[in-house]
Amino acid sequence: MADNQEVFNRLAAGVREMDEELTVKASYEVLDKEIDALTAINQGLVMGMNEAGQLYEQEEYFVPELLLCSDAMYAGLDVLSPHVQRTSEEKKHKVVIGVVEGDNHDIGKNLVKLMLEVANFDIYDLGRDVPPAKFVSKVKEVAADIVCLSTLMSTTMDRMADVIELLKKEGLREQVLVMIGGESISQAFADRIGADVYSENAIGAVKAAKRLLSEKRKVV
Amino acid sequence: MNVAFKDEMTPKERMTAFASGKEIDRIPCMPLIGDHACRLIGVPVSRYSQSAKLMAEAHIKSFNTYHTDSVGVGPSLFGIAEAMGTRLTYPYDGIPYVSEPALSDWKDFTKLAPVNPYRDGRLPLFLETLQRINDSIGEQVGIGSSVGGPFTAAASLRGTECFLKDLRKNPEMVHRLLELVTESALSYIDAVCDLGLKPSLADPIASGSLISAKQFREFAKPYLKIYADRIKERCGSGPTLHICGNSSRIWPDMVDVGATILSLDNIVDLEDAKKEVGDRVCLSGNVKPIDTIMKGNRQEIYAESKECLRKAHNNPKGFILSSGCGIAIDTPPENIIAFMDAARIYGKYPIEPEKWAD
Numbered sequence: 174m175a176d177n178q179e180v181f182n183r184l185a186a187g188v189r190e191m192d193e194e195l196t197v198k199a200s201y202e203v204l205d206k207e208i209d210a211l212t213a214i215n216q217g218l219v220m221g222m223n224e225a226g227q228l229y230e231q232e233e234y235f236v237p238e239l240l241l242c243s244d245a246m247y248a249g250l251d252v253l254s255p256h257v258q259r260t261s262e263e264k265k266h267k268v269v270i271g272v273v274e275g276d277n278h279d280i281g282k283n284l285v286k287l288m289l290e291v292a293n294f295d296i297y298d299l300g301r302d303v304p305p306a307k308f309v310s311k312v313k314e315v316a317a318d319i320v321c322l323s324t325l326m327s328t329t330m331d332r333m334a335d336v337i338e339l340l341k342k343e344g345l346r347e348q349v350l351v352m353i354g355g356e357s358i359s360q361a362f363a364d365r366i367g368a369d370v371y372s373e374n375a376i377g378a379v380k381a382a383k384r385l386l387s388e389k390r391k392v393v
Numbered sequence: 394m395n396v397a398f399k400d401e402m403t404p405k406e407r408m409t410a411f412a413s414g415k416e417i418d419r420i421p422c423m424p425l426i427g428d429h430a431c432r433l434i435g436v437p438v439s440r441y442s443q444s445a446k447l448m449a450e451a452h453i454k455s456f457n458t459y460h461t462d463s464v465g466v467g468p469s470l471f472g473i474a475e476a477m478g479t480r481l482t483y484p485y486d487g488i489p490y491v492s493e494p495a496l497s498d499w500k501d502f503t504k505l506a507p508v509n510p511y512r513d514g515r516l517p518l519f520l521e522t523l524q525r526i527n528d529s530i531g532e533q534v535g536i537g538s539s540v541g542g543p544f545t546a547a548a549s550l551r552g553t554e555c556f557l558k559d560l561r562k563n564p565e566m567v568h569r570l571l572e573l574v575t576e577s578a579l580s581y582i583d584a585v586c587d588l589g590l591k592p593s594l595a596d597p598i599a600s601g602s603l604i605s606a607k608q609f610r611e612f613a614k615p616y617l618k619i620y621a622d623r624i625k626e627r628c629g630s631g632p633t634l635h636i637c638g639n640s641s642r643i644w645p646d647m648v649d650v651g652a653t654i655l656s657l658d659n660i661v662d663l664e665d666a667k668k669e670v671g672d673r674v675c676l677s678g679n680v681k682p683i684d685t686i687m688k689g690n691r692q693e694i695y696a697e698s699k700e701c702l703r704k705a706h707n708n709p710k711g712f713i714l715s716s717g718c719g720i721a722i723d724t725p726p727e728n729i730i731a732f733m734d735a736a737r738i739y740g741k742y743p744i745e746p747e748k749w750a751d
Contacts, residue, residue, distance in 0.1 A: 191561065232605070235603060235605045235608065237561055237603075241561060277492070280554055283554075326488060327719075327722075328488050328722055329487070356637075359684055362683070362684065365688070
C-alpha cells in the first residue's frame, strides 16, 4: 500500500507540476504493478488537479498553468481509463455544458468542464456556439441535474436568458439547475435572467454545483 | 435625440486644455463606443466592418449624437493578426472572431511577415476611415485608433489556448512571435501618426484574469513599451492603455510602459488605483458597460457615474469618466446620452461634491 501511495504521489505531482511525461510514466507504472486504475485516477490524477485548482485560487497558478495541468491529467487518463473496472455504477450527477450561441470562446467552459469532471460529475459537452434548443434537448435526453452556460461576450449573454425561457416552456426548468459563467456577466445578471447561480471561475463552479445540489436535496 | 445638457467647450478644446492642466468646463467623458456605432446607421456589423465609408459614417453619427471626448476606429483586438494571416469569421450581425489562427503550427512561423499597413488585411480600411472621420469632425474632437497590444495580437496568431501554454512550453518562440508582431504594429502606428492622429493601446488577453503579473512583465510589458515609446516619440505623449480584468497587480507596470492614461475595467476599484498610481498617471473608467450602461436606466447610470467621480475626480494626474470596457453593440443610445449627461451634470467644474449626495 505504501508503495501504491508513492505512485499516486507521483501521478499527482505530474499533474500539479504540468509534467506530462512524469504523469504518463507513473500511469504505466500503475498498470505494471496492477494497481486499481480507478483508485490511481482518484488518488493520483484527480488529487493533482485539485491541488492545481488550489494553487489557482491562491493566485500561484493562472490560466496557462491550469491548461498545462489539464493536458497532463488527460494524458494520464488516456493510459488509465481503458483499465477502469466498471463495477456497480454509483449514480453520478449529470451536467450539460456549452458556450451559448454566437460565441466561440471556450477556454473558460473547458476549465469548468475539467474541474467538474475531476469532481466526479458526468459531463455532456456541447462545445461552442450552441443554440438554445440544443441545450434543452440534451437536458431532456440525459435528464441532466445541471446545465452550465458560458459566454465571454456581452453580445451573446442574452442567449443565456433564451435557454432559460426555453427550459420553462418545455417544463424542464424545475428539474434542472442553471449555472452561468463568463467575463461579461455577474450575479446581478444571473438574478435578472433567473439562473440559479453565477460562478466567477472554474473552482467556484464546482463549489456552487455541490452546494446547489445539496440544497436541492434538502428541499425535495 | 436632443442633448439636454449643453457643453461649453468642444471636445478638442476640452482635451487640449485638460492635457496642459488648464481649466475645463467639465470632467471629460469617453465611453468606449467601438462597433456599437454601426447601430446608429442601421447596418449589420458585417457590412460595417468591411466598409471605410460606413465605419466613418457610423462614427461621425456617433459623435454628433453623443459628443464624446474622443472618437476612434482601429484594428483593436484582431486587426494586426488578421493582417498577418489569421482568419476571422464575420457573423452577419455579431462580433467577428478568430476562426483560423495563422500559426496553429510553429512550423509556419517562417511564412509570417511584418505587415504593410497600406496593403494587408483591413488596415487600409481603418486608415481610410480615420482620414474620412478626421476630414469631417477632426476640428472638433481628437481622433484615435485603438491598436491591440502585442500579447493579444500574438495570441490571435497562435490561437489563445496554445499561446498561453507556450508561455511555459516554448517561451523562445513566444518572444520571436512577439517581436514580429511588434514590428507589424509599429508600421501601423506610424501610418496613423502620419495622418496626424494618435493611436491608443488595448491588450485584453494580457489580462490579470488570464496570466500572472510575472508573465505580464516577461511577455507583454517589454513589447508594450516599444509601442508606447513610438507613440510618445511621434505624438509627444504616451498613449491610453486599456487592460481588461483585474489589472491591479500590474498598475505600476502599465505606468512604466509609458501610458499617460490607464483605462480600467469595472472590476477594479478607482480609489485603489488612485492611491497606488494616481500621482503618476491619469485614470479613466470605470462604469459597468453591461449591468449599468446597457441594462440600467438613467438613474442607475447617474448613480454609478457619481460613485466613480467621488472616488477619482481628485486623482492627482486627472480623471476621465469612461466605461470599464467596450460598450456593448446593442446598448440603447439614450443610455449613452445619459452617461454623457452624468459628466455634464455631476462633473461640471467647479466640482460640487454635494451634488453627488443621493
